[in-house]
Amino acid sequence: MATLLLVEDDEQLLSVTAAYFELHEFKIFQSADAAGCLRVLENNHVDLIVLDLTLPDEDGLVLLRKLRTKGDTPIIVVSGRTSGDDRLAGLEFGADDYLCKPFLPKELLYRVNNILSRTGVNNNTSSISEFHGWVLNLDDKSLFSEDNEEAQLTRHEFQLLSALARHPGRIYSREELIDIFNDLEGPESTRAIDITISRLRKKIEKDVKKPEIILTVKGLGYKLSRNSSS
Incomplete structure (x- = not known):
């Protein structure tokens, strides 16, 4: 079972996204801020991080840079910042993918699965x-x-x-x-x-x-x- 960390300060979006991925057999950790994200990573293995850029305690790009200095866990940025410069900045700071809000949960699922397949993570459970x-x-x-x-x-x-x-x-x-x-x-x-x-x-x-x-x-x-x- 693959493990995702969802970092999102919108409580409703966080809840809906977590429920959707649990339906598709992912183990989910959740955080509404940068500090919580770092705490989760200190104590748990995570296969992929879905990261919002607008967080209450720290800009997501700053957090993204910190995460990249700590390891190579795949990161998908999901953000309301939709300009070309924002997307380019996210990728330059180390994101593996960038998805603009609003988004379809199915599209995020496809992007997550594509990255996990490239990294060799198997999300199959008992058949x-x-x-x-x-x-x-x-x-x-x-x-x-x-x-x-x-x-x-x-x-x-x-x-x-x-x-x-x-x-x-x-x-x-x-x-x-x-x-x-x-x-x-x-x-x-x-x-x-x-x-x-x-x-x-x-x-x-x-x-x-x-x-x-x-x-x-x-x-x-x-x-x-x-x-x-x-």
């Missing part, structure tokens, strides 16, 4: 998830029951179920679930998520009117229950 008598194989994208009967899933059903199965018990909002889709043809509305969940339940629940596997958390979203009685 098998087992839950409630089902076995989900992430490699061949199959789902089998304990009786070895296969449930035929569409691509989007598989992606959604995979996200839920990685973190049983965690509640995902409909908006977070929309973000798991890596292609432009994925669901773009919360209603589409509801429909996909309904179709999944028809394939894996014993009683779709009383689901025991994929649970609705009123007002919040969905979760995969930890056991059949939860």
Whole structure:
């Protein structure tokens, strides 16, 4: 599992970005300022840093220069400073990439994965998830029951179920679930998520009117229950 350090003083953006990358199986450290960033790095291994330049206690470019004197951990600058001079300064100070705000989480994910692949960091996790008598194989994208009967899933059903199965018990909002889709043809509305969940339940629940596997958390979203009685 790859580890990211997100350095961002916008609390909402920090929370949303962290949740998105956790959905994609990253371990996340967070900091809202330069001092916190340095503390995290003193005590933890980090595979990549995503760095905002506008921080409350120190200019991000100054922090970037400090980080470069301490090591060669890849750094992606994510900033509202959009001029060509700003981007050039970020790269000259040692950033591996520069992404202007506002940005799509998917684009940041692609850039992170591209850099990690070049540095040889593998973000693969276990390819098998087992839950409630089902076995989900992430490699061949199959789902089998304990009786070895296969449930035929569409691509989007598989992606959604995979996200839920990685973190049983965690509640995902409909908006977070929309973000798991890596292609432009994925669901773009919360209603589409509801429909996909309904179709999944028809394939894996014993009683779709009383689901025991994929649970609705009123007002919040969905979760995969930890056991059949939860």
